[in-house]
Amino acid sequence: MSDLTDAFPAIDSTYSASSKESGNETGHIYLAAPRGYCAGVDRAVDVVEKALDLYGAPVYVRKEIVHNKYVVESLTKRGAVFVQETDEVPEGARVVFSAHGVSPQVRDGAEGRRLATIDATCPLVTKVHREAVRFAKEDYDIILVGHQGHEEVEGTFGEAPSHIQVVGTPDEVANVEVRDPDRVVWISQTTLSVDETRETVDRLRQRFPNLIDPPSDDICYATQNRQVAVKTIAPKVDVMVVVGSANSSNSVRLVEVALEAGAGAAYRVDKAEELQEAWFEGAKTVGLTSGASVPEILVRDVIEWLQPRGFPTVDVVRTETETITFALPRNLRTELEANGLVDARPHAPRKAGPDHTS
Numbered sequence: 001m002s003d004l005t006d007a008f009p010a011i012d013s014t015y016s017a018s019s020k021e022s023g024n025e026t027g028h029i030y031l032a033a034p035r036g037y038c039a040g041v042d043r044a045v046d047v048v049e050k051a052l053d054l055y056g057a058p059v060y061v062r063k064e065i066v067h068n069k070y071v072v073e074s075l076t077k078r079g080a081v082f083v084q085e086t087d088e089v090p091e092g093a094r095v096v097f098s099a100h101g102v103s104p105q106v107r108d109g110a111e112g113r114r115l116a117t118i119d120a121t122c123p124l125v126t127k128v129h130r131e132a133v134r135f136a137k138e139d140y141d142i143i144l145v146g147h148q149g150h151e152e153v154e155g156t157f158g159e160a161p162s163h164i165q166v167v168g169t170p171d172e173v174a175n176v177e178v179r180d181p182d183r184v185v186w187i188s189q190t191t192l193s194v195d196e197t198r199e200t201v202d203r204l205r206q207r208f209p210n211l212i213d214p215p216s217d218d219i220c221y222a223t224q225n226r227q228v229a230v231k232t233i234a235p236k237v238d239v240m241v242v243v244g245s246a247n248s249s250n251s252v253r254l255v256e257v258a259l260e261a262g263a264g265a266a267y268r269v270d271k272a273e274e275l276q277e278a279w280f281e282g283a284k285t286v287g288l289t290s291g292a293s294v295p296e297i298l299v300r301d302v303i304e305w306l307q308p309r310g311f312p313t314v315d316v317v318r319t320e321t322e323t324i325t326f327a328l329p330r331n332l333r334t335e336l337e338a339n340g341l342v343d344a345r346p347h348a349p350r351k352a353g354p355d356h357t358s
């Protein structure tokens with residue numbers, strides 16, 4: 001059992017219990033739920049762990065499997081080898097594509113090197129790829145709202161580079177040029193700020209009144225749910241702590257959302273050791289959440305850092321209960337089953353992960 005998976009007890013109920021027992025009237029922690037691992041991250045981490053079980057080390061992974069330092073370091077210790085591009089993988093070896101997805105050019109490159117691939121792309125990212133392909137076939141101009149340089153955006157863009165323009169902020173809408181203003185569609189990265197995206201789309205619609213929406217929300221359920229939980233807590237906290245890595249889009253968005261929703265201050269940390277006592281001077285209430293790629297152990301460490309420093313009690317503020325899980329990639333499932341390594345279908349949710357606790 002690894003600390004990326006289900007090594008921890010039902011954390012929400014544990015902390016609720018300690019809150020009741022304490023009766024302490026001093027500083028207080030509001031713990032957001034949902035927080036942490038989403039279904040796509042849970043599956044991607046599981047893919048690498050199961051591939052290591054099945055094939056042994058090394059298992060190559062293109063890019064960080066998910067944007068979290070702790071996860072990458074833990075999997076590296078187990079034998080995963082993270083590379084930037086598939087040309088770093090020995091010819092004929094096995095490579096996992098990360099949760100953020102890859103462009104067709106990357107797939108072709110892997111095929112050219114005869115790599116065995118396991119695709120851990122989140123199904124909700126794949127959905128956006130399919131939209132891009134379909135709208136390009138129908139010859140629309142596609143506005144991809146997202147952050148230039150982010151792996152997910154690179155992957156989606158690569159599906160139809162001649163039809164897609166990337167727009168990062170509402171102000172960038174002014175630079176968009178299209179062939180026919182009546183044949184424009186927008187799609188988006190899955191991990192954006194809901195509010196900022198709405199503003200970008202409003203501006204696009206001012207320029208292109210017949211702008212077509214994607215068939216369903218591209219900002220995924222997990223991103224939206226974590227932002228709603230933070231918005232609920234933010235107005236009542238002096239300081240919000242977001243656990244997540246600097247390159248994690250949804251974690252960085254949670255800091256912005258907390259500040260916009262009224263938190264006195266907001267800080268992002270990779271781990272408890274990065275917390276600074278000065279941030280909490282004079283504070284009575286701390287909000288705590290974590291990005292979609294963050295294992296619960298890192299949240300627990302933050303709570304254990306805060307409790308002896310004047311914040312002994314914890315209230316879980318749950319705004320949604322998530323039950324979504326995704327099956328493992330078909331080729332991995334087949335090989336697991338053939339080798340008697342079961343629990344491959346259906347993919348079981350982690351028993352004590354951040355959102356499988358009640």
Ligand code: SF4
Pocket residue numbers: 038039040041099122123124125190191220221222223250292
């Ligand atoms: S944040 Fe959303 S899109 Fe990204 S891996 Fe998680 S569920 Fe999938």
